[in-house]
Amino acid sequence: MRGRTSEGRLQALDAYLLHHERPLLTRQDGDWARAVFVDVGLGEQPWTTLESARAFREVNAALRVVGVEADPARVASARVHADALTDFREGGFTLPLRPDETVRLIRATNLLRGYRAEDVPGVHQVLGERLLEGGLLVEGSTDTSGAVGVSHLLRRTGSGLAREALLFHTDFSRGFAPVLFRDWLPRDFRRRVKPGEPIHDFFVYWTEAWSAARAGGHVSPPEAFRHSLQGLSRRVEGLVLEPWLLDHGYALWRPTGGVFG
Structure with a gap:
């Protein structure tokens, strides 16, 4: 599980998604009208979940956000920040979703670094089970400040979960090579x-x-x-x-x- 996630750590991912995946964030037809964004792994404080909620609601004011965390104490602490559109729930890779909820976007960042490499594809499949067709799973790692990171972008297609792309990002504060x-x-x-x-x-x-x-x-x-x-x-x-x-x-x-x- 994520530890002391600093504020702003995942803002580069937010910016990418707002630029490149805006239709995914804003779509409202059919099942997409009730499709949520799920952030898996809150850390000690839910700063990154709340930052993403604010950023994404600039293009979709009604977007529902669900933060998921395995540690009950962290969930209880995060619930201080809950509101009509933002919920925090105890759970893991099998997402604790309601029967009427669908999912447009899942982010699981800085969670799998301690796992065995051979376990990763299975975790991806479990996480992606509730995605709508066309929905996206973002899974990867960043440094502690968010200056450097790499993520899998996995898309739900009619035939399953496709490993669509790798996304690299640097803010150049550490130079570049x-x-x-x-x-x-x-x-x-x-x-x-x-x-x-x-x-x-x-x-x-x-x-x-x-x-x-x-x-x-x-x-x-x-x-x-x-x-x-x-x-x-x-x-x-x-x-x-x-x-x-x-x-x-x-x-x-x-x-x-x-x-x-």
Whole structure:
């Protein structure tokens, strides 16, 4: 379970979702009218859940938010902040949802770092069971301040839960080099950055592109980031080079057929 989550730690994820997943946050037709956002793992205080609720309600004022935590004391403390649209419930990966609730978005960040890598796909499946088709599960890790993070983006499709993309983010406060992300990869990739693994090749190519960018005079962290991704895109399929993403420190890798397992 999450420990002392600092305020603002997940604001970069909020910003990405508001920019790239606004239709998911605002959709109101059919079952989507009662579809909630679920934040799994509150930490000692529910700051990140409350921050996300405020941010997402700027585009969907009626959005219901459910914070889920396994520790009863933390749930009791969080309930001080509950209101008509915000609820806090005791539970785990099998989400404690009401029969009439559907789910549009689930976030489970900084929860699985202590789990075995082979257990991660099963946790994803359990978490994603209640997602509406088209709904999204975000699962990954950040550093303690939220300056650096990497997340799985898993989409509910008609045939199941698809590993749609990996999302990397840095705010450049720690500089930039691709190696910065290695310690914050999702749990199932963290020990796989080694020869013979696709994620190893990804980082080798990105590091080579970063070195070439710096040799070409693009030495500031934002410039090196942008130009390294442009170089990487010539060797790796599926990088999304949208200007807003690059300008704000996001690397979105969405390979055809999904992210390898």
